[in-house]
Amino acid sequence: MIATLSFALLLISMIIQAVYLFRKDEAKDPLSPWLALGAGLLLLAEIIRRSVAIRFVALTSMFESLLFMACLVSFIVFALRYSKRLRAGRAITFGATALPIIFLALASSPLAPAEMRPPVPALQSGWLVLHVSFTFIGEAFFAAGFVGAFLQLAAKTEEKRRNYDRLAYTSIAIGYPIFTAGALVFGAVWAEKAWGVWWSWDPKETWALITWLTYTAYLHFRLVRKNTSKVMPILVIAGFIIAMFTFFGVNFLLSGLHSYA
Amino acid sequence: MKGFSDKIYDALRSVKLAAALIVLIGILAAAGGIIPQGRTVQFYAQRFPGTGEKLILALGLDRIFTGLPFLALASLFTVNLTICSFHRFASEMRKPRANRRHGPDLLHIGLLIFILGGILSSRTRTEAFIYLGKGQAARLPDGALLTLVDLREERYPDGRPKSWESSVVIDDKAATSLTGVVTPAESGGDTLGESGYTGEDPRIAAGGKAPQVPTSPSSGGAATATTATTVFAGLAPKAGSASVRSIKVNSPLRYKGSTIYQQDWNSELRVVLEDAMGIKLRLEPGTLAPMLGGSVRFMTVEKHEPSQAGAEECSNYKAVFLVSTAAGKEILRAGKGDKVGTFTFSSFEEAPVSALKIVRDKGYPLVAAGLGLIVLGTFLTYIRKLKGMFA
Numbered sequence: 001m002i003a004t005l006s007f008a009l010l011l012i013s014m015i016i017q018a019v020y021l022f023r024k025d026e027a028k029d030p031l032s033p034w035l036a037l038g039a040g041l042l043l044l045a046e047i048i049r050r051s052v053a054i055r056f057v058a059l060t061s062m063f064e065s066l067l068f069m070a071c072l073v074s075f076i077v078f079a080l081r082y083s084k085r086l087r088a089g090r091a092i093t094f095g096a097t098a099l100p101i102i103f104l105a106l107a108s109s110p111l112a113p114a115e116m117r118p119p120v121p122a123l124q125s126g127w128l129v130l131h132v133s134f135t136f137i138g139e140a141f142f143a144a145g146f147v148g149a150f151l152q153l154a155a156k157t158e159e160k161r162r163n164y165d166r167l168a169y170t171s172i173a174i175g176y177p178i179f180t181a182g183a184l185v186f187g188a189v190w191a192e193k194a195w196g197v198w199w200s201w202d203p204k205e206t207w208a209l210i211t212w213l214t215y216t217a218y219l220h221f222r223l224v225r226k227n228t229s230k231v232m233p234i235l236v237i238a239g240f241i242i243a244m245f246t247f248f249g250v251n252f253l254l255s256g257l258h259s260y261a
Numbered sequence: 262m263k264g265f266s267d268k269i270y271d272a273l274r275s276v277k278l279a280a281a282l283i284v285l286i287g288i289l290a291a292a293g294g295i296i297p298q299g300r301t302v303q304f305y306a307q308r309f310p311g312t313g314e315k316l317i318l319a320l321g322l323d324r325i326f327t328g329l330p331f332l333a334l335a336s337l338f339t340v341n342l343t344i345c346s347f348h349r350f351a352s353e354m355r356k357p358r359a360n361r362r363h364g365p366d367l368l369h370i371g372l373l374i375f376i377l378g379g380i381l382s383s384r385t386r387t388e389a390f391i392y393l394g395k396g397q398a399a400r401l402p403d404g405a406l407l408t409l410v411d412l413r414e415e416r417y418p419d420g421r422p423k424s425w426e427s428s429v430v431i432d433d434k435a436a437t438s439l440t441g442v443v444t445p446a447e448s449g450g451d452t453l454g455e456s457g458y459t460g461e462d463p464r465i466a467a468g469g470k471a472p473q474v475p476t477s478p479s480s481g482g483a484a485t486a487t488t489a490t491t492v493f494a495g496l497a498p499k500a501g502s503a504s505v506r507s508i509k510v511n512s513p514l515r516y517k518g519s520t521i522y523q524q525d526w527n528s529e530l531r532v533v534l535e536d537a538m539g540i541k542l543r544l545e546p547g548t549l550a551p552m553l554g555g556s557v558r559f560m561t562v563e564k565h566e567p568s569q570a571g572a573e574e575c576s577n578y579k580a581v582f583l584v585s586t587a588a589g590k591e592i593l594r595a596g597k598g599d600k601v602g603t604f605t606f607s608s609f610e611e612a613p614v615s616a617l618k619i620v621r622d623k624g625y626p627l628v629a630a631g632l633g634l635i636v637l638g639t640f641l642t643y644i645r646k647l648k649g650m651f652a
Contacts, residue, residue: 118417121425121510121523177639185632193511196388196522196620198628199379201326206294213287220280254294 002046003067003114006039007104010074010097013039017094028090033081036097040074043067054118059132062251063114066107068133069247070100072140080144092167095147111252127190134182135208139243141175142215146240149233168236169222176215183208203254207246214239274344282338289334293325339376342369364641371634378631382624389619390524393427394531394545394612402621403517405433410505412615414526425526427508427615431516508617518621525616532559532580534604543610550604555586557602562609563594580606 013035020029047067050058058064077096106112148168155161187208188198199205218235225231263271272278296317297304305314305323321328346369353361391399391407398408411428508514514521534542534550534557542550544559563579579594584602595606 117419117421118423120422124424125511127511173643177636177643180639181636185636188632189629190511193513194522196513196520196524196618198382201293201298203294206290210287210290210294213283213290217280217283217287220276220283223276224280250294254297 002042002049003104003107006042006046006070006074007101007108009035009039009042010070010101010104013077014094014097014101017090017097021090021094028081032097033078033093036074036077036100039100040071040078043071043074047071050116053116056119056124057129057133058116059129060119060123061113061117063107063112065132065136065247066103066112069136069140070103070107072136073100073103073143076140076144089163091151092144092147092164095150096144099143099147106248122194125190125193127186127193131182131186131190134178134186136182138175138177138179138182139240139247141171141178142236142240142243145169145171145175145236149236149240152233153230153237165232168233172215172218172236172239176219179215180212184212204246204250207242207250211239211243211246214242270344273341274348275341276345279338279341279345282334282341286331286334286338289325289331292322293331296322296325298326299324335376339373342373342376346370346373362642364638364644366638367634368638368642371631371636371638373631374627374634375631378624378627378629380624381627382622385621385623387621391617391619392527392529392614393617394529394614397545401431401516401519401619403433403519405431405517407431407521407617409615412526412613414613422526425510425523425615427523427617428505429508429514429521429617430505433517520620520622520625522618522620523615524618526613527616528611528613530562530609531612533607533610534601535607536604541607542604543612545612552603555584555602557604558583558585560592578609580609 013032016029016032016035020027020032047058047064050064059068073096077093077100080093080096107114145168148164148171152161152164152168155164187205191200191205192198214235218232218239221229221231221235297308300323302314302318305317308314309317317323321330325331346366349369350363350366353363353366387402389402393399393407393409395409395412398406401407408430409427410430413424413426413428415423417423506514508521508523510523513523529545531543531545534544536542536552544550544557546559546561549556549558560581560583563581579596582593582595582601584591584593586602593601595601597606597608599606
């Protein structure tokens with residue numbers, strides 16, 4: 001119910017933004033970021049409600065992960081509008097608003113059962129909570145970077161390309177350390193505590209490493225190539241596609257230790 | 262004019278080389294992420310029939326992460342990272358203190374320590390699995406005796422596991438606790454059980470000797486399954502010699518360089534034998550009971566996995582025993598009520614067992630330190646971006 005309400009708020013936010021996209025002036029609507037923030041807060045409330053019900057942080061199923069991801073990206077949509085550093089344009093916030101809508105649509109599908117189930121012993125770990133939450137926070141910034149990189153490739157003027165590149169880089173630079181800590185380091189620490197092995201080349205682990213390598217390559221390419229090169233936005237887009245494959249695709253296509261998440 | 266060695270040095274420390282190596286390692290990792298690793302030839306023949314299977318096996322794509330191309334790239338990356346870290350750190354130190362940025366240095370040094378830890382771990386790590394019922398014990402690699410004094414399992418109303426907890430006592434003065442042991446030689450020279458009839462879980466019955474947990478090195482990060490020989494029952498340590506410690510999933514027990522993990526939880530069938538006095542004796546698979554003039558060892562349940570069948574369902578199954586007497590050894594298949602040596606086979610009984618994994622890994626501190634530095638380094642590198650987001 002709460003997830004549906006959030007979905008509706010985000011949809012209204014997107015419709016309002018779409019209307020403003022076609023305006024010739026640079027005016028930004030005052031309502032849509034607040035609707036996104038409201039959706040994010042509702043989703044956060046739902047995650048807290050579920051956490052209370054199962055007596056553990058509700059981040060242990062695909063449905064809960066999607067809710068959390070949608071919640072984070074909703075907050076980033078709000079931040080994109082009000083962060084002076086990011087100075088995101090209308091197209092960026094419009095594109096970023098589409099992502100939580102997609103996540104919530106996926107959460108409503110049969111692929112992500114919504115039933116509340118307390119975690120099995122292997123999942124009852126503070127390291128798991130850190131692992132999952134940091135990974136998704138990092139990926140939420142990667143999502144903003146993905147939208148920026150996508151628009152960078154589509155931009156027709158050099159000024160716009162530079163603006164989108166700056167936004168993509170800033171998003172990746174913020175998301176990268178958070179993702180590194182969450183996906184790789186906290187994940188490895190949890191694996192060591194739970195299974196006695198830091199790394200086991202499980203498909204999910206391997207694909208998380210590939211995601212990290214892609215963004216690492218991007219950050220290194222930035223040191224040696226001009227920021228107008230098309231290689232960089234392509235790497236950012238590829239990184240996010242790989243991150244989403246790691247999130248969804250691996251669960252359904254490749255079996256491994258992470259089959260529950 | 263730069264000399265040849267300078268050119269090599271510049272090439273090896275270049276960011277371009279680092280970026281290229283990262284991409285190549287990523288491509289190989291992607292192949293390893295798509296193609297299942299370390300499976301049998303039959304698996305690949307079935308999954309990738311024809312050319313696919315031949316290509317995978319010929320190119321070593323079934324073991325990418327331990328293959329030469331991946332290791333060569335990883336080695337070159339390590340060289341690049343080492344030289345780059347040294348060069349960068351030296352450059353930073355020449356700057357005024359206020360302008361120095363050591364985040365990338367910490368990140369790179371953390372990665373190097375992590376790689377060193379990984380190499381040390383792959384060379385020195387040993388793993389062993391032991392399956393203990395309540396009251397059973399096994400020797401740890403350092404000679405101490407680990408006894409399972411209790412095991413508790415909780416389940417949610419829907420039947421899924423909620424918690425597994427083993428309570429153990431580790432007695433490093435265990436040699437003095439084991440009084441009146443019966444060695445295999447004393448029990449009729451029966452040593453078959455040391456390797457086991459089924460090769461799965463050989464044990465020695467009450468009062469038996471507790472041999473060392475056999476450990477084996479793990480390779481390529483894959484767990485190496487090894488069962489341990491254990492002691493059955495009656496081995497409570499002497500008062501004051503050791504305290505009870507808990508092992509839970511996600512909460513392993515660290516003891517003198519070994520880490521003991523709660524790996525699994527299961528139940529197994531044991532047999533109940535009755536002697537002429539009506540005294541009941543319980544035996545797990547592989548355990549031995551001394552009798553007048555010899556011994557009886559319970560080997561296995563015929564044709565069925567003991568752990569997968571309940572005691573009731575198994576009531577018509579045959580238990581396989583090795584009966585050793587002065588006249589020789591005899592394999593005996595017995596049903597309920599049959600005579601087994603001087604005993605009568607009374608019934609099957611189901612008993613919970615705790616699966617513990619014992620790991621010794623000298624690379625642990627380096628890997629942990631490396632991971633810590635990686636986190637610290639990445640955050641220090643990009644902290645300005647984090648700080649400036651809402652500036």
